[in-house]
Amino acid sequence: MKPYTPSQVAQYLNHVSYSSQTPPAPTLENLHLLVTAHLTSAPFESLSLHYSPTRRFSVAPDTVFHKIVEGNGVGGKRGGYCMETNTVFGCILRSLGYDVLSVGGRVSFATMGQQGEGFSGWSHMANIITVDGVRYLVDVGFGANTPLAPLPFPNAPATALATGNRKLELKPLLSTSHPDTPPSWIYSHRASPAEPWVDAYALAREEFHTPDFEVMNLTTMTRSFFTESVICVRTFLAGEEWFLAEKSRVGGEEAAVETEVGKGKGSDMAGQLILFGKTLKYRTLATPTADPTLSGEEVPDTRSDFGPDVPLLTFETERARIEALRTYFGVVLSAEDEAGILGLPSALAPEAQS
Secondary structure (H helix, E strand, O other): OOOOOHHHHHHHHHHOOOOOOOOOOOOHHHHHHHHHHHHOOOOEEOHHHOOOOOOOOOOOHHHHHHHHOOHHHOOOOOOEOHHHHHHHHHHHHHHOOOEEEEEEEEEEOOOOOOOOOOEEEEEEEEEEEEEOOEEEEEOOOOHHHOOOOOEEOOOOOOOOEEEOOEEEEEEOOOOOOOOOOOOEEEEEEOOOOOOOOEEEEEEOOOOOOHHHHHHHHHHHHHHOHHHOOOEEEEEEEOOOOOHHHHHHHOOOOOOOOOOOOOOOOOOOEEEEEEEEOOEEEEEEEEOOOOOHHHOOOOEOOOOOEEOOOEEEEEOOEHHHHHHHHHHHHOOOOOHHHHHOOOOOOOOOEOOOOO
């Protein structure tokens, strides 16, 4: 994928409120800062598969830049699912001089709510970034279970390396895999050290290109889980917890119409807002507990240990959900896009019932 132009990079850095408008050097420290800026500005979302007259779109770099950075011409904080948001972020990193390898992924049955051992066909996108000779998984597009910081690959090929509650492990894709099949790098997550690890996806070993992702995107747009549910996930920063006191303002008669995202924010991740279907909830980041089972391989990471999900709102109408998307996520939809969901199974009642 080609890099973005200097003017596009400047526009992106302004859009995500990066700490400096000067293009950052390709260092690990700056990579951490860029991941934080992106996750707190570009939500993971399936909105274009519901709030759209066509529900069809390209994942070409300039197309997704127009959507995520330029807000499709109507402003706001749009995002996308993996192939959209990781395309933009990967192209930005290339433009800044990072070594970027874009790869496909197979999502686990466990992630998709299916029974048994197994993985999908190629349906996910992630980026592998090499800094000072060390490879890191950088994925800003896996929803509530995305790694919140660059995740280093293990130096020892047969061991797992975890940072808090995110892990990479080289192992056979399936217990029934043919012995001649090379093992796969598998990304796993858990909510806390008390919870079991859940395999999330397996990474491809070869580079994927825009035509590969366009083919994958066709399936995502037509036959995936994302076509069934309205999803929006955004990581929020310390100081953005205003919504705990003001949650009653959204969806009622005094619903807020101005965008509140970023109000009073600090620089550290504090938690996630998760809209799924007709519900909105949040969870906050807690200090992780050391896991003795990792025997020296663990690298503590305070940004990956979540507390329990806390319900915020339940929506009965489309107007309430659209207002919540604007107020909590900064998402602005055109009138045409708002009308695109009407008649779909994912739609709520258009107006409050009297």
